[in-house]
Amino acid sequence: MFSGQGSQYFHMGRELYEQESVFHENMRQLDVVFQKATGKSIIGYMYDEHRLKSDDFSDLFYTHPAIFMIEVALAQMVIEKGIHPDAVMGASLGEYAAGAVAGVFRPEDALEGLIDQVQLLEKFSQPGGMMAILASPSLYDEVPILHHHAQLAAVNNESHFVIAAHQEGLNTVERYLCLKEITYLRLPVTVPFHSTHIEMAGEAIQTRLAQISYQSPRIPFYSSVTGKKQDHLTAAYFWDVLRKPIQFGKALTEAVEHGAVFIDLGPSGTLANVAKAHYRQRTDLSIFHILSPFTDNAKALEGVYNQVAPSR
Numbered sequence: 158m159f160s161g162q163g164s165q166y167f168h169m170g171r172e173l174y175e176q177e178s179v180f181h182e183n184m185r186q187l188d189v190v191f192q193k194a195t196g197k198s199i200i201g202y203m204y205d206e207h208r209l210k211s212d213d214f215s216d217l218f219y220t221h222p223a224i225f226m227i228e229v230a231l232a233q234m235v236i237e238k239g240i241h242p243d244a245v246m247g248a249s250l251g252e253y254a255a256g257a258v259a260g261v262f263r264p265e266d267a268l269e270g271l272i273d274q275v276q277l278l279e280k281f282s283q284p285g286g287m288m289a290i291l292a293s294p295s296l297y298d299e300v301p302i303l304h305h306h307a308q309l310a311a312v313n314n315e316s317h318f319v320i321a322a323h324q325e326g327l328n329t330v331e332r333y334l335c336l337k338e339i340t341y342l343r344l345p346v347t348v349p350f351h352s353t354h355i356e357m358a359g360e361a362i363q364t365r366l367a368q369i370s371y372q373s374p375r376i377p378f379y380s381s382v383t384g385k386k387q388d389h390l391t392a393a394y395f396w397d398v399l400r401k402p403i404q405f406g407k408a409l410t411e412a413v414e415h416g417a418v419f420i421d422l423g424p425s426g427t428l429a430n431v432a433k434a435h436y437r438q439r440t441d442l443s444i445f446h447i448l449s450p451f452t453d454n455a456k457a458l459e460g461v462y463n464q465v466a467p468s469r
Contacts, residue, residue, distance in 0.1 A: 158432070159228045159258075160423030161249030161403075163287065163344030165220050167208045169424040170227050172454045173447075174204070179237045183230035190265050191222055194272045199223050210450050215345040221250065221275050222268055224424065228254035229264050231422045231447065235458075239466045240420070244386075244412055246379040248311070248405045248428060249350060252398045259374040261390050266369045273365050274399075278348050281358035285323040285349035288330065291340040294318040302333045310351035311403035313431045319403070321349035351402050359396055366392035379408045386411065409435050416441035418465055424448050 173180045188200045195218075202219050214220060228251065236242070236258075247255035253271065257264040287310055290296070294312045297303045297320065306329045307322035320330065327343070334341045348355060371390055380387045382397045384407025409432060419442065421429035426446030436442050445461045448454050 158419055158421045158423065158428040159232075159245070159247035159251030159254040160421070160425065160428045161224065161247070161251045162220065162346045162348075162350060163289070164423045164425040164427050165214050165224050165345065166210050166424065166450050167203060167205070167212055167214050168210050169203070169223075169450070170231065170448055170454070171204050173231070173234070173458065174200075176455055177234055177458075180230050180234040183233045184226055187222075187226045187229065187264060187268055190268050191226075191272065194269060199226060213345065215347050217275050217279065217347055220345075221271050224250055225254050225257075225264075225268060225271055227424055227448070228422050229257050232258045235420065235422070235447075235461070238462055240462070242376055243417075244377040244379060245374075246381065246405075246408050246412060248313075248381050248403050249398065251423060251428075252381060253395065254422075255378060256374070256390060256395070259376050259378045261371055261374055261378070262369050270365055270369055274362055277358050277361045277365065278355060281361060282348055282355040283323055283357075284347065285321065285352075285354055286327055287319055287321045287344045287346045287349060287351075288327055289317065289319050289342045289344060290334065291317055296339075300333070303330055306330055308349075308352040308354075309402055310349075312406060313403075314406050314434045317431065317434065319344075319351075321352035321354065323349065323354060350399055352400075355400060359400060362399070363392050363396045366395050377412075379412045381405045381408045384408050384411055405431060406435050413442070418442075419444045420461060420465070421446035422448075425450065 191199050203223055245255040245259050253267050257267050297309050306326035307320035310321040311319035378387050381403045382401050384404040419432050426449045429444050429446035432444050447457045
């Protein structure tokens with residue numbers, strides 16, 4: 158599983174970058190692509206000793222490619238360790254990482270496209286942000302302040318949804334949530350993805366995405382756009398990944414009938430938490446994450462390997 162915008166933080170994956178050669182080399186190779194395109198370094202910026210994990214990391218110029226790089230490098234590392242995926246799924250930007258791992262496109266081509274995508278989003282889309290709300294998604298339809306001032310961006314489970322809006326809309330919703338003592342979290346995102354606020358960038362982004370060569374997924378690819386397995390992926394689809402609401406819960410339901418192992422390869426373990434909440438009545442599933450700003454990532458990796466790799 159691969160998460161999207163909002164899951165990033167400075168120094169994500171640094172422990173593994175220093176200790177795991179496959180992860181290090183994949184990050185380095187993708188950073189070379191970023192450097193050639195921009196003259197900057199994701200690794201140099203993200204692992205700057207003067208920055209704290211808690212510092213604001215919301216500059217789309219760095220976060221968009223950084224999340225993709227971390228997830229692809231992490232996937233290559235666990236595959237090298239013998240943990241081979243039977244399927245992939247992502248949420249939002251994470252679908253690009255899922256596509257790279259499934260062989261839909263070359264990681265380098267996708268990364269170059271994402272770099273250009275940032276410029277197009279900043280040029281054409283309206284500024285704003287996103288907010289996660291820990292309540293029933295029905296709240297969005299029931300409360301006029303929410304659906305008048307924001308758009309439904311994602312439904313993760315029956316008690317977790319995400320909205321997108323311009324800054325004034327987010328401020329209005331935030332005041333309401335505070336008044337009603339409803340738990341929420343503003344995501345470190347400066348673009349209101351999955352809303353009409355980015356539609357003006359659609360034509361330019363699809364034109365750029367059309368320059369990438371697409372192949373059929375080599376392993377099953379479960380979509381958070383349709384909630385189903387996708388066998389044919391196109392430039393138009395990967396625009397929908399950014400524009401349409403995320404249906405990650407539907408993808409989870411579609412992907413699993415019997416026992417399974419889920420491994421969250423995002424920076425923060427957010428999708429592992431979503432999956433645990435989604436499947437809280439199931440006892441035949443194992444759900445893991447590796448990276449987190451709060452835990453020992455090397456120990457988490459060792460734990461996953463010890464529990465999963467022998468059975469693979």
